[in-house]
Amino acid sequence: MKWGATTASAVALLAAASLVTASASVAAGHEKTLTADTMATWQTDGIVWSIEYADGVVYVGGTFANVRPPGAEPGEREVARKNFAAFDAATGRLLPCAPRLSGGGNTVRALKASPSGRVLYIGGSFTRADKVRAAGAVALNTAGCSVRKDFRPRMSSYVHAIDVTNKAVYLGGGFTVVNGRDRERIAAFTPSGKLLRFKAEIEAPVRAVLAAPEHGKVLVGGDFYMVNGDLEKSLVALHPVTGKTVASYGDWVPPRSSVKALARDRTNFYAAAEGTGTGIFDGRLAGRLGTGKRVWKDTCLGATQALAVHKGVLYSGSHAHNCRDTPGGFPEIHARQHFLAQSVRDKHILHWFPDTNGGTGEGNGPRALEMAGGVLWAGGEFTKVNGRPQQSLTRFSPGPDTGTPEAVPRLKASATAGGRVKLTWRASWDRDDAKLTYLIYRDGRLVASPTGRSAEWRRPTMTYTDSVAPGSRHQYRIAVTDGTNASPRSDALVVAAVERPKDKR
DSSP: OOOOHHHHHHHHHHHHHHHHHHHHHHHTTOOOOOOSOBOOOOEESSEEEEEEEETTEEEEEEEOSEEEOTTOOTTSSOEEOSSEEEEETTTOOBOSOOOOEESTTOEEEEEEEOTTSSEEEEEEEOSEETTEEOBSEEEEETTTTEEOSSOOOBBSSOEEEEEEOSSOEEEEESOSEETTEEOBSEEEEOTTSOBOSOOOBBSSOEEEEEEEGGGTEEEEEESOSEETTEEOOSEEEEOTTTOOEEEEOTTSSOTTEEEEEEEEOSSEEEEEEEEOSSSOOOSEEEEETTTOOEEEEOOOBSOOOEEEEETTEEEEEEEEOBOTTSTTOOOOOSSOEEEEEEETTTOOBOSOOOOBOOOSTTOOOEEEEEEETTEEEEEESOSEETTEEOOSEEEEOOSOOOOOOSOOOOOEEEEEBTTEEEEEEEOOOOSSOSEEEEEEEETTEEEEOOEEEOBTTBOOEEEEEEEOOTTOEEEEEEEEESSSOBOOOOOOEEEEOBOOOOOOO
8 A cells, every 4th residue: 555645744643642642551550452463373174272382382282183374275285283283483383293182082172381391281182192092181392292101191081271380280171080099170290190189079070270389279160069068169279289178259150150261460360251141250350369359350241261361461262242331341242252351450441352253163263362472372263363264273463553444434525605514424443443543635635633432333423524615626535544554545525615605685
């Protein structure tokens, strides 16, 4: 796109102003999100359930048989990868690390690296790792990508969640027996694979595990109602050595809702939930890791499947469709919004709205989120991102912002006596900028630059009244910019200004 000198100058001035505004916002405590711009990313031919980052490599696990390059259509230029693939975190390049995880339910559900990054623990429903027999969980040496010989637990059913400390590897899922011993939906091992005495009674599947050993607890989320003989609806904290209950979270999660994901920063933990029916909890909540005090809980509808925290922002994958009672949110909308960003301080929804479709499988869109070197990787069931074909895997850039607003406005005009021309248009919208500037040109010259705030579901009617010589004719065009990136100008609208009525005296 070629810009005229006037457009380029206008955008340059707006960009400088936006930098000042951004600096002021950061100083005032307003969180800065990533951009909504996607980066070129490989794709899979199935579902991505889990993503992990360690030592410059992004590992992806799921239910798929092949991967293909960015931009390739399904079936084109495919490379075999059986439920597991690895990528260079900086370049996105496919790496040769490719153990085949197969058999059983034929899926990888959980990935977690050791604190050192030297070992990657893998969980799911599979019976083989390459040529080695496995039963739901294995470990890789990240240097050399070799299957370890020491970590070979025998799980009676699938593994859905993993977390790792320097002393223990915690596995959660649907199993009830591990290595021939009773372990109900959660178990702990030494890093070398020895089953630990840690033991809890959990009556339904575990979906998420989050270790906080510095606070003497392991947080567990899932479908359960009972833990260690007591009512613990979907969220509980266990002792990291014994498995005994050390903290309860009362009515944080109502009946018919289940915790699907857990994440943390230095002070808080965050839980994502999915509910069924009326009066359920579908959103996110935050609690203090140390005290267990609840910080906030949102009220968005649309089951939340994945979380990632970065620089004061909680990113989530869901299919949100009603966040009207959450600050910064939106009313019931026909379409689903599959990504959200919120302030970790006060749950305020920030203006960051990249999106996917629901995709294949259950049609939930995103299923996994992971920060890697300042870039957010997202995986799931989707087949489109920001309206363009992209299957199961994508990533979002920290900047600079390169995306233009999503719609070029269409001008309408009405002329009144005395040379007044009223221009009207519907506001455009942008995925990562709420405030947009509209560049109005008369006969090729910039004459006004009004601003307004908008979102995809809130696009108000805007107006500008121009004054020209009565009886003259003019061409009007409009463009829109986020302060850095401008849209093309609209088609010309020719307007004839009305002359003043002649005095009949």
